[in-house]
Amino acid sequence: MSFIEEARRAQIIASAIEVLASVGFAKASLAAIAKHAGISKGVISYHFAGKDELMEEIVNQIYTKIAEHVVARLEGQTTAVGMLRTHILSVAEHMRDHRSQIQALGEIFHNLRDAEGRPRYGAHTNEEVYQAVEHIYRFGQSTGEFRAFDLRIMAVTHSSAVDAMFAYWAVTPGHDLDAHARELADFFERAAT
Amino acid sequence: MSFIEEARRAQIIASAIEVLASVGFAKASLAAIAKHAGISKGVISYHFAGKDELMEEIVNQIYTKIAEHVVARLEGQTTAVGMLRTHILSVAEHMRDHRSQIQALGEIFHNLRDAEGRPRYGAHTNEEVYQAVEHIYRFGQSTGEFRAFDLRIMAVTHSSAVDAMFAYWAVTPGHDLDAHARELADFFERAAT
DNA sequence: TTATTTTTTGGCCATGCGGTCAGAAAATCG
DNA sequence: CGATTTTCTGACCGCATGGCCAAAAAATAA
Known part of the structure; x- marks a missing residue:
C-alpha cells in the first residue's frame, strides 16, 4: 500500500470521524463523508471495500x-x-x-x-x-x-x-x-x- | 380512545417488541411488524402518528x-x-x-x-x-x-x-x-x- | 333494512441509501 | 514526448424504507 493511498485513507477516516461526531451515524452517509472531505463519493468505494470496512478501520x-x-x-x-x-x-x-x-x-x-x-x-x-x-x-x-x-x-x-x-x-x-x-x-x- | 382501538395498539406494540427482539432495530420495519402481527402495514399508520410514536409507546x-x-x-x-x-x-x-x-x-x-x-x-x-x-x-x-x-x-x-x-x-x-x-x-x- | 362512520387493505410514491461503472483526469513510466 | 497505469468523477442502479391514500370492508347507527 503506497504512501499516497494510505494518506487518502487517513483523510477519509478523519472526515468520517468528524461527520459521525457532528451529525450521528444515521446521517453519516458515504455522500456526506465525501462531501465533507471535498472529494467524490466514488473515492471512498475505491479505497475501502465498503462502508463496513471504513467503520472498522x-x-x-x-x-x-x-x-x-x-x-x-x-x-x-x-x-x-x-x-x-x-x-x-x-x-x-x-x-x-x-x-x-x-x-x-x-x-x-x-x-x-x-x-x-x-x-x-x-x-x-x-x-x-x-x-x-x-x-x-x-x-x-x-x-x-x-x-x-x-x-x-x-x-x-x-x-x-x-x-x-x-x-x-x-x-x-x-x-x-x-x-x-x-x-x-x-x-x-x-x-x- | 375506545377499548378496541386500545387493544389494536397493544397488539401492534406487542408485535413490535417481538420483532425488535428477534431481528433488531434495522430490520424491524413497519412492514415486518405488520406481517408478524398478521395485519396490513397501513393499520400501524392509522393507529400511530408514525414509527417514532410507536417506539416511544x-x-x-x-x-x-x-x-x-x-x-x-x-x-x-x-x-x-x-x-x-x-x-x-x-x-x-x-x-x-x-x-x-x-x-x-x-x-x-x-x-x-x-x-x-x-x-x-x-x-x-x-x-x-x-x-x-x-x-x-x-x-x-x-x-x-x-x-x-x-x-x-x-x-x-x-x-x-x-x-x-x-x-x-x-x-x-x-x-x-x-x-x-x-x-x-x-x-x-x-x-x- | 339502509345510511353513516370506523377501520383495513394493498398498491403507490418520494426519498435516501450503498454500491457500480464508463469515461475523464492525473500521475507515472519508458 | 507518448503510452500506460492509477486515481477520480458523477451519473446511474437496485433496493428498502416510512408515509400516503382511494377504495373496500366492517362495524355501527338510524
Missing part, C-alpha cells in the same frame, strides 16, 4: 490510540491500586483531548450491525479493555492488595463505568472530567480494598 | 412495567442497604422474566434518533432510574448507613452497571442472572458502607 484506529495512551501511562505503575487509578485517569485524559473521536466511536458501537442485524460491537466485543481491567484486579488479588471478589463483577462494573464516561461525559460539555475520573477511581479503590 | 410501556415491579419490591424496605440490594435484585428479576422486552428496549435506546440524528434516549435520558438510584444513596448518607461520597459518581456507576446487565446479560443466555445480581449488590454495598 475507524474503530481500529481510535482504539489503537487509546490503548497506546493508556499503556504508556501504566508503564511506571507497580501496584494494583496505582494501575487502577492510572487506568481510569488516563482514559479520561484521552477522552478529554479527543472528544470527537470518542463521539464517533460511540456512534459506531451503537449502530454498526452485521448482516443479521445484530450489533457488531456489543457491550463486550471490546474484550481487550475488559481483559486489561480484569488483569488489574487479578493482579491486585494475587498481591493481597485487593480483597477476594468475583472478578467478572468487578471488571464488568469497572468497564461499564468507563463506558458511561464514553457515552455521557463525552457529549456533555462543562464537566470537570478529570475530577470525576478521580472520584471514580476512589470509588473502585474503595470497593476493591 | 413501547419504551413508555416497558419502562412503566419495570418501575412498577421495582417499586412494589421496594415497598417494605426501610434501610438504604436493603433498598440498594432490592433495587438491583428486582431489576434482574424483571429482566430474567421479560428478556424480549429488555432486548427491544436496548434496540430502541441505541437506534432511535431525533430529526437531527441525535439519540433520542441518551445514556441518561432515563432520569427516573438515575434519580431513584441517587435517592437510595442520598437516603443512606442521611441515615449514616453510607459513608460520604460524590452522589453523582455513585449513582452514575450504579446506573451504568445496571445498564450493562441490560446490554450484556439480556442477550447472553446461560448465565445465572440472579447470582450475578447478588454479587453486584454486594459490590455496591461494599463501596458505599
